[in-house]
Amino acid sequence: MVxxxxxxxxxxxxxxxARLEGIAASLRSDDEFxxxxxxxxxxxxxxxxxxxxxxxxEKQAVFRGDRETIKLELDWRPE
Structure with a gap:
């Protein structure tokens, strides 16, 4: 089930x-968060x-303007 x-x-x-730092701090110190x-x-x-x-x-568009997107994905299999 997904x-x-x-x-x-x-x-x-x-x-x-601040949100990213909170996740990073949790990854460093906790077994779960x-x-x-x-x-x-x-x-x-x-x-x-x-x-x-x-x-x-990185998208360059004449009419809509430039746009940049970054996606971060963390993936693991819980024990």
Whole structure:
């Protein structure tokens, strides 16, 4: 069974950095941690080995303007 919970919101750079720092701190210190997505708390149990993927897209469009996107994906198999 697959359960996907997705959220998108616009934040300032400091708020985005704070969220990423919170996840990084949890990965360093806890066996499990909770991520809040919309109104749902999701507990994750990362293993010592995590696949880390970075995907960067640079779009140049004459009429819509340039756009840059970065997606980070962390993947593991809970024990």
């Amino acid at each position: 359960q996907r919970t997705t959220s998108a919101e616009t934040l300032d750079r400091d708020a985005v950095a 909770t991520v809040r997505v919309e109104n749902k708390d999701i507990t994750l149990r990362p293993t010592d080995s995590i696949t880390f993927e970075v995907d960067v897209v």
